[in-house]
Amino acid sequence: MKSLKELTRPNIWSLAPYSSARNEYSGHVAHVFLDANENPYNAPYNRYPDPLQLEVKERLSAIKGVPADCIFLGNGSDEAIDLVYRCFCEPGKDNVVAICPTYGMYEVCADINNVEYRSVMLDEQYQVSADKLLAAADANTKAIWICSPNNPTGNNINREEIIKVIESFDGFVIVDEAYIDFSSEPTILRQLAQYPNLIVLHTMSKAWGSAAIRMGMAFAQKDVIDIFNKVKYPYNVNLLTQEQALKRLNDTISVEQWVNILKLERGRLMKAFAELPICEKVYPTDANFFLAKMTDAQGIYDYLVNEGIIVRNRTRITLCHNCLRVTIGTKEENSELLGALRFYKA
Numbered sequence: 001m002k003s004l005k006e007l008t009r010p011n012i013w014s015l016a017p018y019s020s021a022r023n024e025y026s027g028h029v030a031h032v033f034l035d036a037n038e039n040p041y042n043a044p045y046n047r048y049p050d051p052l053q054l055e056v057k058e059r060l061s062a063i064k065g066v067p068a069d070c071i072f073l074g075n076g077s078d079e080a081i082d083l084v085y086r087c088f089c090e091p092g093k094d095n096v097v098a099i100c101p102t103y104g105m106y107e108v109c110a111d112i113n114n115v116e117y118r119s120v121m122l123d124e125q126y127q128v129s130a131d132k133l134l135a136a137a138d139a140n141t142k143a144i145w146i147c148s149p150n151n152p153t154g155n156n157i158n159r160e161e162i163i164k165v166i167e168s169f170d171g172f173v174i175v176d177e178a179y180i181d182f183s184s185e186p187t188i189l190r191q192l193a194q195y196p197n198l199i200v201l202h203t204m205s206k207a208w209g210s211a212a213i214r215m216g217m218a219f220a221q222k223d224v225i226d227i228f229n230k231v232k233y234p235y236n237v238n239l240l241t242q243e244q245a246l247k248r249l250n251d252t253i254s255v256e257q258w259v260n261i262l263k264l265e266r267g268r269l270m271k272a273f274a275e276l277p278i279c280e281k282v283y284p285t286d287a288n289f290f291l292a293k294m295t296d297a298q299g300i301y302d303y304l305v306n307e308g309i310i311v312r313n314r315t316r317i318t319l320c321h322n323c324l325r326v327t328i329g330t331k332e333e334n335s336e337l338l339g340a341l342r343f344y345k346a
């Protein structure tokens with residue numbers, strides 16, 4: 001791996017970050033706070049929130065088995081994705097490599113930051129070899145994006161290939177595990193301490209049932225997290241979000257129950273899809289959605305919209321011709337979808 005200094009944009013490496021009132025004072029004994037121009041009324045929302053969200057991170061640390069100072073929290077994973085570009089990729093010069101098809105935000109953020117985005121096509125099994133990814137990289141490649149389980153294909157990317165990329169590539173490898181709670185494979189987080197170029201993304205938007213609060217996380221070694229922290233907005237995660245996140249993190253039982261039900265429903269729905277005459281193939285999945293190749297994705301999509309049921313039409317995505325992406329809903333929602341599909345006439 002290149003040194004962190006070589007991988008970081010020079011202006012970011014030498015950046016003197018904004019120092020907030022909350023940064024400058026962090027003792028425990030004070031009880032009169034006249035330092036941040038806040039209104040003394042309307043507690044607790046009158047006060048600026050903890051810029052480093054330490055209470056949430058302590059809880060996450062226990063759940064994920066990662067030290068608190070190796071965790072970055074952001075306004076969804078999307079903030080961490082954007083920060084990878086802003087911290088490490090020089091616009092107009094550096095590039096990144098990613099599998100294709102995959103989550104759209106990697107490319108949108110690359111475009112916004114004027115960073116070249118190199119796509120490496122998955123094979124028919126929606127897999128990729130480490131060699132193919134590495135071959136797409138050059139001296140200006142700062143990051144390789146791997147989403148596993150992958151969106152929209154649903155499958156895990158082979159772990160041995162991911163490890164090979166991490167061990168062979170001299171820049172960052174970001175493994176986006178947004179759907180890891182639904183996967184049969186363990187998280188790659190256990191290897192975080194071993195690899196200084198590994199960044200892992202998790203989110204509260206999927207299994208944790210909290211897409212509305214916007215809480216995403218990046219895990220990496222402390223010196224990488226320190227760079228994210230210096231570039232992020234000082235108060236990037238608001239107090240309402242921190243409160244709701246803590247509440248959710250203190251009720252892991254519910255999450256386990258949701259995941260178990262969703263995995264059972266996933267099995268039921270996929271089996272039923274496979275038996276539909278209008279379904280040509282159901283792709284294996286490790287996420288809370290699956291991809292299904294239909295006889296006429298557009299026609300079926302339009303029909304379902306008319307019935308008030310929305311799935312994702314992926315027919316125009318590379319390697320996903322005539323595919324619908326179906327998120328697993330409640331038992332009742334899934335049954336309604338199946339009922340509607342059984343009545344579909346081309």
Ligand SMILES: *Cc1c(COP(=O)(O)O)cnc(C)c1O
Nearest residue numbers: 076077078103151178203205216
């Ligand atoms: C849904 C999803 C996310 C979550 O993004 P948030 O900004 O945290 O809501 C991240 N990565 C992938 C691949 C996703 O599908």
